[in-house]
Amino acid sequence: MSVCGSCHGCETSVLELPRPAATRSAPPKTIALVGPPNSGKSTLFNRLTGLRQKVANFPGVTVEQHTGVAELPDGRAVRVIDLPGIYSMSPRSEDEQVAYDVLTGKRADTPKPEAILLVLDSTNLARHLMLAAPILSLGVPTLIVLNMADDLRNRAGHVDREALSAQLGAPVALVSARRGEGIDEVFDFMAGALAKPTPMELPVLQDVPKCREWAGRVGRQARYQPPAPPQWTRRLDSVFLHPVAGPLVFALVVLAVFQTLFTAAVPLMNGVRWLFDVSGAWITATLPPSAFRSLLIDGVWKGVGSVVVFLPQVLLLFLFIGILEDSGYLARAALIADRTMARVGLQGKSFIPLLSAHACAVPAILSTRTIENKRDRTATILIAPFMTCPARLQVYTLIIAAFLPERRLLGVFSSRAAALLGLYALGFLAAVATAKALKSSILKSGSTQFLLEMPSYRWPTVQSLGLRLLDRSKVFLRRAGTVILLVMVILWVMAHVPTQGGRAPAIEHSFAGQIGHAIEPAIKPLGFNWKIGVGLITSLAARETIIGTLGAIYGMDPETHSGDLETAIHHDLTPGGAVALLIFFAFAMQCVSTIAVVRRETGGWKWPALQFGYMSVLAYSGAFLAAHLIR
Amino acid sequence: MLQLSGNNEPDGAPSTLLDLRRGDAAILDRIDLPGDEARRLMELGFLPGARITAGFSAPGGDPRVFQVDGSEIALRRETARLLKTRPDKGTRRAAGARIR
Structure with a gap:
């Protein structure tokens, strides 16, 4: 940061940034993002890092590690680690253990963060503040990010930032990651001097009711006014969770998924296939006949091309599912699907990976991370490959075309389409039967309870x-x-x-x-x-x-x-x-x-x-x- | 039609979250689950003394969404059965509270 305090040539006034002489700390090299699920943490992470992010696995555990690089206004880079959403720091689940280990520097593969961004949902502040207690007690410089400030405003909620900051002994920023409000305050924190938090009081961390009381007290001191209940969420839920309309919408959504796979993706797939054909023909024309050319065309182009041609289908499906997930509808779908899933020993959250598996089992299996129950998760992973994916579809289509003449059954239904549908059903039945067998024997669950938080509906960004x-x-x-x-x-x-x-x-x-x-x-x-x-x-x-x-x-x-x-x-x-x-x-x-x-x-x-x-x-x-x- | 929230069980018969129908509210008394599971529920807002309102549900009533401490959490019947409640005295459901 340059300070032109002594330059007389400049007519414009220059802001001299405050820099306490002795305590000026170097910019943080690593910063961690922590917060409860559904606090909009990932949206903030995307705001800070943009395209400069990657996803990996924490070695040794099946917990995702999102890391990225944020660029400060003065050009310096800060490494940002997005930790899994956690409700507390009592290390019971893998997620919480990893978060705790990263924040305390116990993980060998991840450097201890020099600062923490604690992201809380400002519309649910009274409860989310519970997480502030264990985080502040770590003694790491922390910025309290009150996210969803736009929702708080629109629903007539309010909080006194200064009072909250005084109570917690840490800076507080009001932010809407979705709309990009207040993000510069986050950058200022990352760029500026960092000080350890000095909260006025902290509760006994292990005692949940006491923690909640403390959070309530802090909220009251900060004159927190909770916002009005989300009207739109209630209104939409009266349709989406209606005894009749709900399952209807659900069926429509599932149908739309398949419709996307079969129709909307087709022109795009043809486009990809055309690209490969054209480039293959160009290579055939350009290179002299040789073993290498044969390898390139018959091996690489045909082989890799036959996989890449599915990319439009996969992307369209995940776009669709992404919209459903970000908007909040997917939680409702998991709710409706739960009873059926429970009959085979699974739960509602298994529904989404099994649906995605109809596009490709690989990303579907990755999305089983949202299932906390390890045995349910393993069972879902094991049965996902039974779902009829586009690769199987290609083979089915060929064989059915070779052997089944196209006829009209009952004058209406295409015989070939019926055969295809039968094969889809076969895969599904095999999955369900296998799930039942697994969950009654080697993957029998303990008494883990089913809990699903229903987020408010939001527009996906x-x-x-x-x-x-x-x-x-x-x-x-x-x-x-x-x-x-x-x-x-x-x-x-x-x-x-x-x-x-x-x-x-x-x-x-x-x-x-x-x-x-x-x-x-x-x-x-x-x-x-x-x-x-x-x-x-x-x-x-x-x-x-x-x-x-x-x-x-x-x-x-x-x-x-x-x-x-x-x-x-x-x-x-x-x-x-x-x-x-x-x-x-x-x-x-x-x-x-x-x-x-x-x-x-x-x-x-x-x-x-x-x-x-x-x-x-x-x-x-x-x-x-x-x-x-x-x- | 105004109706007192909570239920009208005679004393001695414990009431649970299962007894709540959509729009009903009750106060959580205790959670009959082992420490770890109970803790998970408490972190989500199901603390003794908290007011819980029953919301929408999947067709058939299982699982059901409960409004508690600013969030909406869905529970299965088998869990709702283990959350013992006492009537939410002192509040009568206002005319507009039931969404029908």
Whole structure:
């Protein structure tokens, strides 16, 4: 900060910033954001860090770590850590333990924050102040951020900032993170001199009723006037939680989700596919024919392209769910879904991940973090891959088209659509049955109670939605960029060696083909031949690769070379085999990325291994039954 | 129709949050849950002496949303059963309080 106190050339008056000589502290290098859930903490975090944020895991626990960099007006950078939403600091849950450890510097991987931003909902101040007690007792310079100041104002609430600041012995800022009000005060705090808090009194931290009394006293001293109850929330809830209208809206929302997947996403998907086709054609035209070009086109472009083409679907779905979540509706949906979920041993909060899994299981499993009950969370993670994702849909569509002529059932319903719907239902039923089995045996819950806070309805902000979409697409593209890419390259290599006279071998004699022949005895009872076998192997990494693989195999085979894929499959599979293949894909776990994320979220190999084994056995048995019952 | 909040159970029969219908209010007396679980509820506002009002619910009444200490928290019946209440004396429901 420069001070032009002695310059006479400048005619304008210059503000000399106060700088107490001895106690001027260096700007904080690390600052932590703490607050109860639903206090708008993340919105403030987004305001402070913008695009300069990333999400990672705290090593050793399945707790998310959001870190970012905030740029102060004078150009200096401050590292901001967004800690999980906590109600208190009694370390019972993983979230609270991690928050406590970070704030006290006990975590080796995270530096102890030099300052704390305590974000509280100003419309619920009396209770949220309870968290101020343990935070202030840490003795770390703290800024009390009273968020949602706009709501407080609009609903005729009021608080005396100076009085509150005097009571708590710490600076207080009135902020609306959503609208960007008061944010400069937060920056001023981060840039300025920091002092330890000097609260007038603190309660016994472990005694919850005493803490609440203290919070009430402080609030009264600060002449806190609670705002009027949120009218709009009550009004909307009278519809959304109406005995009849509520479930109707819920059903409409679920339907809209699927509608998005099937229709709205299609033009975007075609656009992505076109991009890949055009760029692929350009490469084919530009590069001379070579092994490298073949690898690039047949391996990388086709393989990665087949995954990236789903990006619009995934993003649209998460945009939709993001709007539902940020607006507050999702809590109501979880409430309505709870009873049904409870019947299979789960709870309402499992509903959202299971819905998202219809777009992609990977981000869906990540979103199970909101389920506090560890066993419910594990069960949800384990059954999520049963949901019919777009990859499965691609395979279903191909096989149904090859085997089921399009007919009108009862003159109205398309036979193919009915078959598709049946497969969707099959996946759902398998998930539900598995949940019931898990929750009655190895994942049987203790007596953990179901608690769900209903936030007030709010308009979602474009910034939060945008940032969340960016985060999701990064996760999804990382999947395409690393796992699938690696697999496609390996597959390409396996299909093109050993070379015969410097040229690629016939698919039968390549490594891939040899492996297909090797496993043929095992899959013959299911009605599959070695070609399907090769397809099954490649699909272990990602389901939809079977389409490309079969396309390549039949394409290379002089007999089927000229026909289309559907005809080729039709000749190679009996109807029983076709159904068996459908059922196999309905139940099998064929997604390396899912396995990877399950491992990360459950903290070990035990669960993903169990999941893979169980689903494989189910897939094999189901296909076996189908092949033998249907002739 | 004016109605006294709370319930009209004879003395001796404990009343719980389960007995509240939409719009009814009562005072929380105690939480019949082990320490950790009770603490979680207390942190959310369910403190002995707090006034709790029953709000909307999922179809069928389970789970139900309860307004307590400035927040709305949904509980299942099995939990609501364990939150013992006493009548909220001294307040009569005003004509506008019931939203029908």
